[in-house]
Amino acid sequence: MDKIKSTFKRVPIILWFIVVLIVLFSIRSDQYLTMRNLLVLLQQGSVLLVVASASTFVIISGGLDLSLGGILTLSGVTAALAINAGLPIPTVLITGALTGFVCGTLNGFLISVCGLQPFITTLGTQGVFYGLALVLTNKQGIPVSNEAFISLGGLINRTIPMAAICCAIFYLFAIVVQDHTRLGRYTFAIGGNEEGARLSGIDTRLWKWIVYAFAGFLTGLAAVILVARLEVADPLVGTKWEFEAIACTILGGTSMNIGKGDVKGTILGVTLLTIIRSGLNVIRVPSLWQSAVIGTVIILAIVFQVSTTARGEKK
Amino acid sequence: MSGSRLKNRKRLSTSAVSSVSRLAVLLIIIIMGCIIDSSFLSMRNISNNLANASILIVLGIGQTIAIITNGPDLSSGSVMTICGVIAAILMKSYDVNFVLAILLAVLVGCFLGALNGYMIAYVGLPSFISTYGLQWAVFGFAYVILKGYVLYDFDPTFRFIGNGSLFGFLQMTTVVMVVFVIFGTLLLKKTNFGRQCYAVGSNREAANMSGIDPQKVIMKAFILSGMLSGVTGILYVARMNTVQSDIGSAYLLPVLATVYMGGTSASGGEGGIWGTVVGALVMTMVTNCLNLLAVPSEWRDAIIGVLIIVTVLLDITVKKRMAKRKRVTV
């Protein structure tokens, strides 16, 4: 119980925001706090939650992955190709995850072994991954029609949000990895005191590499669910995802460059973002404006978050 | 001490080698182009390539200044877009005189650059996060302003900036580019501000201890980057005679590749405008060759992505090797 309390104590402001927004939106619209709307929100936010978790790992380790959107796209495309080739669903999941893993491994290699800066590397590989996705799809979305597969991302009987359930499993997996494996623990060591960790006998280069590979792997899993939910593998679907993932990570209380953070906090960032997005419909912001408004809100939120935590840490 | 002199001479020559090698790459690509198509070196193709490179170069100048001082301005594509959009809509829908429209649009560019500068210098966000974030908001606003439409067919006097030509072969875009290249070079090499950019980028703490205010310098550098992105947007609209809400998104990767290829170091404090010019020429001619070879456009992102990584990888390997050699000689 104490542990839960302390987790929540670390991110009080954002929770506050979430509550206020929910109250505001439900006053504006009696449709907002209905079961149906909640299910829709769950379905929308869940894939982002997994991608944001991947991003959280990377950021805790002191890095950055701008290619997550590209990985999400490419893994989705390979998964779609796999399902359309008639492969069984577990194999499709593995295909997506493996694609992500390979992409992440490439990032990790360039960053950890070659010593390139994370943002350039992943910006470059972002181009490569999108490019490959475009080539594989011939610039057109690949529709998927396998019923069993689509049900992975759909609302079964209009009540069971399958995408949310799958993503919840992946998310729990990410939490377990962070809290109970050496990978998770070493992520903090690399981000918090890389030289110290090295002197303590940890192969920091190897583990940094694995962090990126793992982030790719998680994103690959998320991609499969995303394709199942959208019923199409679009070669540009990942646009902006990496940024929203980073934003959710930062909003969730993870700090850059000091090895501090928590995948558990990231869910708050994702919740906030999802609520804002849904709320824009409630308060009738024209769809034309949504991209601009969300972008502005995210930046303001990051600036707010970073400047308040910086002030707290100075004291 | 003679040993150290010897070592110095060697080091100097390696830096010379790297700029020579950059020109060599350009030459190789020109030769390849000639092999692919005999008209590659025709007056027309050269003048087209130059004009196409111009947009990349003007955008790249701002980017170069930002990278030298602090870090990349990933919002430059979006700022370019919104400035183009604003200029276009002022001229088309509000009948504003094109000079005034240009001024207002560039002012918006400066303002957005200032926002970046504020987030980086005063809030303390890493440049690649704040500018990447701003990019999405700005693209959103560009979309809002255009309401998803495409604007085209502008005032011919305005279009002359991008479309006109002097003496038949010298396109106006190229002239504008040359003006800004001179402006950028003078700024970086011949003013105190330029010196301060290099000082802050190479060692922020040493600069601060030397009485240079890093926050102010970073602020100014990003304002400049925003301004030049704005200018690029206007050039683009004048040249293409059309504007959409996502024109700049295709420029982010190429412009970074251009600047890094030009020898500007990703860790700051190193590089210059001329390298960027050469980088942009290489970039444009590679695209030209790809077109001539009929490589499908979907490959382009992948190729540019690989190009960025390979360039930075080469840069780092060369530096590592030089550092190693130095350690041996000490």
Place this chain on the structure above:
Amino acid sequence: METNYLIEMQHITKIFPGVKALDDINFTLKPGEVHVLLGENGAGKSTLMKVLAGAYTPDAGTLLAEGREITRFDPITAKKNGIGIIYQEFNLVPYLSVAENIYIDHMPPKMGVLVDRKQMHQQADKLLHDMKMNVDAHALASEIPVAQQQMVEVAKALTHDLKVLIMDEPTASLSEVEIQQLFEIVRSLTKQGIGVIYISHRLQEISQIGDRITIMRDGKYICTKDVKDTSPEEIVKLMVGREIVDLYHRNRQKPGEVALKVEHLYSEKERLSDVGMELRRGEIVGLAGLVGAGRTELARAIFHVDPYEKGDVTLLGKLADKKQSPRDMIERGLSLIPEDRKRQGLSLILPIAQNIVMASLSKINPRGWIRAAAEKKCVDQYIKELNVITPSSEQLAGNLSGGNQQKVVLAKWLCTKAEVIIFDEPTRGIDVGAKKEIYAFMDELVKTGKAILMISSELPEIIGMSDRIYVMRDRKIVKELQSNEATQEMIISYAMEGAIEEERQDG
């Protein structure tokens, strides 16, 4: 007899760019002994231990562990050989728990891939309890006080199968109670036959815990003695033992008016408390003290790089505002030549010329446009005056040797036409020839009426160059000495919590 040694280091040499950090060092460690390693700041103790722990690879010499030669130098190999080290800088991971930090490289497994956190925390609790420490193993490393962090470092080393434990100034941040706890741990280790190498500045600890003592100076081996055969006075003499050669030449003169005055300066962040000092034109004032005494922090506060809350800084008769920036101080004629040349003094990837004019851009080019001729004149003048050895002023600063780099930093500040110059460790890591030149130049400067405050850890330098000396300890100025009456022993004893007097009383 020889094979009885746990560790034997023979003729170890380590060279860093521009400086020989270790020069032909011999060192041995017997099982069950506490071997104290002593020397001034920069004598090479920590470097030697980093070689032993695999953090550095030596350039020459052999290292034997229990008679076997070691050829691979990395932390993992060292650990396999039973060598544990507690570094001076903390190597804890801030946002991992105490237990996770203790077991960082061998977390107990569960079901193959998972970490058994429960067991890990129980083990850690037990270990901490055995060490009589009251630390919660679940607490984050960043949440516990510094003294406890230090003890966690000790615990971390103890979880390994140790044969040798190196402790680099382990008591620097501990209170008396904790020090006694630590000594008990050390004694129980030596009873098990583990050899302990102990680095410390505190002389009184040596007789309490040490068996043998090795003294190093300037990267060289001086001697090894049994602790019971030696006295604190002798140790101090051996530590500082250099003669003051004619490296330092000063034309002393009567000091002029007050150039810099600091009164009742407090800084909460830098923990400076009630610092007061005075500097006159035409004099060099030395600021002595151990690492961490607050000398650099004081200099940075005076230069307005770091803030201070209370107190007055008066420069050339004008009171400085607390809100002012280094830029304002430079304009008023103050310079600070920082301690860390590479991080704060120079832009290594920029040419010498650009480094030299960096602090005086607006002075040389008042309109903002670079006046190339004026710059060149200024640059060439100082390159010549300071005898910077370089093929051209366009050479990158990073390509110069340490001494020449320091001269470039010097040139940068002379270029500002400063009246008051603070030197922070002006000759650290540079060769004797360059040192001598810099000393001569400092003398030249004060002759023309400038004032110099010199922070230094080299006592002969302090005594040889200064007219007056302030000694700092624990963020305060504890003593002012005239240089003609000061001895190295006196300064050391004031800087080290009056160690020698205490020893005398005890003995």
